[in-house]
Amino acid sequence: MNFASFRKTRREEEKRADKKRKEETAAANRVKFGRSGAQKKRAKLEEERRRRELEGKQIQPSGTDTPDGKDGD
Numbered sequence: 001m002n003f004a005s006f007r008k009t010r011r012e013e014e015k016r017a018d019k020k021r022k023e024e025t026a027a028a029n030r031v032k033f034g035r036s037g038a039q040k041k042r043a044k045l046e047e048e049r050r051r052r053e054l055e056g057k058q059i060q061p062s063g064t065d066t067p068d069g070k071d072g073d
Helices: 003-033 037-056
Strands: none
Touching: none
């Protein structure tokens, strides 16, 4: 019987099991703690861009020059 091969195979199986266990823990943490900081930052920037774009497309009420309803005089 080749014990060197047995040890190598056993070690590889342990590595696979550890990797799977870590991935499961990471998946649980992603659910538990939500989005990453980069994802939050990107969503915030996209929301700000959409808001600015929408504000630029607003139609001002007739007879007023400013959004507060006062004439620009």
